[in-house]
Amino acid sequence: MNNEIQVFLNKLSEEFFLFAPQQDGAVINIKEVRDIGDVDWSGRMPTNTWKALFLPAREKMFDISDGRLVKSKTSQPKIAAIGVNVVDLKALTLLELVFSRDVYYQERRCNTLIIGYSSSWPNDYKKYKIFSHNFEEDILEHLIFDIFIAQFAVGRMKIYSGSEKGQHILEEGGIKDYEHIEFAGPISEKGPDKKMLLLKKKMESSQGKRIWHELNKICIACGKCSINCPTCFCFDLEDSVDPDNPERVRKWGSCFYNDFSLVAGGGKELDTVSKKIFFWYYHKFVRIPFEYMMPGCVGCGRCSKVCPVGIKIEEVLKKV
């Protein structure tokens, strides 16, 4: 990576905890940066997601003092997420919409600096390409980020800022040569993505199709896909009754488990695998587009990678 950026990141590490994709054995994982030289700039898709930084797997909701509920007073550490690729930025933009009124998310978000990065496209992105993207500038306008570093083929790169916070930090870090991009909302001027609308239509009418019966016999409902999905934001609330510190915990939920649709009395809506998996796809490709006009799947391909029985989302979509 460029010297200028190295210096900038070094300076950043004085104030922030840096998180970035790093080589971890055979895979690339997002974890805390010990040495800035370890950061992976290849643009390959990391195995785990960024959502853990904004929505931790377990998060305490409130404390109880004198029999009253008090919002937990935990100071959020300042975090800089470095090297978030375009696909993951898209997922974060969706989370931003969904949790726009969530205190816990917003608190974390305020203390986080998002630094996007692209080295052309992530390598295997084309394989998973579901939604059509065109020129980078067109895309950046509709993504949420503080700073974006775009690397072009011959060591040439361009730096963008996407927020006041980003501008401020860039100036402080001694980088003067950047372009500001104002966030223009998540939907492009041409209207919602056409491919998304097409998929929505297909998915709506696909209930009872053969593909869901086929998956009924393959899927083991381990829920790994939903846990490792950057846009899966459903959660469970769990109460613990420890007398010294009773607490309510918000943890990642998954529609593949019976607890997800369990109601008092023991009834559950999603009682077969085919219903569960259809529900998952339906949420991603019909309900999220309906509510937010954004695709619920950003096409990162993580679910295909972690599936132990080898269900591939792109093949399922083709069959739908």
Place this chain on the structure above:
Amino acid sequence: MTKRKNIKPKIAIIGLTSCEGCQFVMLDQGRRFLDWLAKVQLEEFRLVEDEPILAEHYDICFVEGNPVTKANIKLLKEMRCRSDKLVVVGNCAALGGVWELKNYASKTRAIKAVYKKLKVANPDIKEVDNFVKVDYVIPGCPIDGDEFIELANQLLKKGSFRIPQNPVCYECQSRGYQCLLQQEEICLGPITLGGCKAVCLKSKQACWGCRGLFDGAQVENFMNYLLKHFSREQVYRIMEVFGARDTILKRLEEMQGKKNRKFGKSKVNKIDNKIKKLK
């Protein structure tokens, strides 16, 4: 009324045949365990007392270990009669434990290999719920300390508890551990009840199902997947270690039975089986 409030629930913690590891987990919780004990009247704790004297009535009885010997069975039945609620603790009591291995192999050969000269009784290993009614199960080998304290507190507070029905995969994936199933190892994570913090997977040890099945485990699809990639012997061997094989196969049969009933095949199958037996 105030007087009633002062009465603490009577608790018994007994151990049958086991390594007593689960009782040690309780002791390992230190302060938290003592705090919990302060809220109850501990009548019985086999691991730390010299001479147990049975009280007439207990509110909650925790049973660890497997009823292997006749004395074990007698004690277990006695405790059931005297307790309102019976909670089994740990894999031995819930699923049969490591002892159950001999059920699946030759029982006589096993005993000869272990006790070369001594003559000992050699019963089949059965889970606690084969002898008495079990109200609640705290699974694991050994149990998870945090979970035990939480569930024990829930028991005192509302008289019942519920473990979130997630598989080990949930614990494993949300902590970012490597998937061993994808590395061609037999891991029972997808069908095993979570709550263990995936400690085994943390050290790259595949899950062998010590906590038993959870509600919603896709046993049928998972078995199909395993048998496609491994031999039946290999798969059974892993399932046998913690005595989960019989429970898994039972659930599998139930699932298949349910399916057949849907299509009205159960009768056909029964007749098929009878014909096979006659042959």
